[in-house]
Amino acid sequence: MSVTNDELRSEAPYAHEIDWPNGLGEFSIFDDDGSMAEPFEHYKYMRAHAPVLRVRYDGGEFWHLARYEDVRKASRTPKVFGSQLEDPVPVTFLPLFDAPDHTRLRGAVAGAFNPKSIALVEDRVRDCADSLLGTYVDAGGGDITEQVATPLTMTTIAAILDIPADNIEQLRHWSSMLLSVHRRSRGLPGTESDRETTAVFLDFIEANLERLYRDESPSVGGHLARQWKSGGLATKEAREMCAFLFVAGHDTTTFLIGNAVRQLTESPELLDRINSRPADAELFVEELARTRGTVHRTTRQTRTDVEMSGVTIPAGSMVRLLIASANRDESKFANPDVFDIDRTNEGHFGFGFGVHSCIGAPLARLETRIAVQCMARKIARITLDPDNPMEMASGSGLTVGPRHLYGLVERRHR
8 A cells, every 4th residue: 555645644654655755765774875874855754744654674674763752752761762672782882771781881981971071182183183184185185084084083082092093994994893793783784794803803902901901091991991800891891892982982973074074065155154263163063963963863672562653653663763854853943954053953863862872972072173173274165076976874874974075175375
């Protein structure tokens, strides 16, 4: 039975039943070509006509919540929308746990990622961004992801955790394999060799934790090592928590900086504005997180039957909260598809919400703000390179953004 564009059912439709408008393909949870990386037009249709949408796949089905109030309600009720899908949890990623383990594990590192602690690394981040962007501008541009965003975010989080970062390519490969293991834990397909490669990465992390303990390192990694040795964290927890913090500490922010460059190519006047008023970079980052945040969705499982937008979702259902759709909900934000750094965007979910809000949000904000300020100071104009198309990360992953983004820059002359 087909669902017309004007019909809203009390029973949640399946994606394959909908006559998607304006030439849109069927909304899918799997995506090898990047076509579902930023399905904002799908989200818009879903908010109006299918705010609760089901999608079948070989392993079962996912329910999707597209409206702001539904995503907010689900995020605020972790006892109804649980994060822990397996017991025991296969890998120690904070988003995979419910209380009390989530509370305990988050508390082990929360103090190191508060705004006051993160402010201590600001000079280091600024020096790194200034150096990387100086080289980038001297070359007339290039791949901003490879040449600026990745080395900036990786070296920053590596320094905070005191992880050797002399081989960025190796660390990046290990990170991608660990994210693949994470996808498996959420019912999605992984990569063939992800578990084996992740085991090597975790052995590297454990050996480094031993070093940090011996050296009495004052870093976040040293703090984790001491908790491990004192019995506060199990070996598995210490290894995987440190790896999780490293991956989460660079992956999301790398894409956010790439998205910042995309926005600056579309709103070139903001380079002049931020150059003359650097504090406005904070407004820029918040609106960027709302319109082009790097986490589009998060997975929960219902513990009881629950009603959302007039639809009853049964207990035990796998539900995806569409954060990026909520951030563009017309009922919450006026003209939501318009990037406006002067708007009031309080309540956006760009850095999560509730008990699972992003623990590294202060660091992500700091790095992106500094990167944008440095760009505005050095670059008068940046455009996308027509000879090197942007390559988006697959929409099936945890994070979304430009995997490769080539820019052409005009130097700002003082």
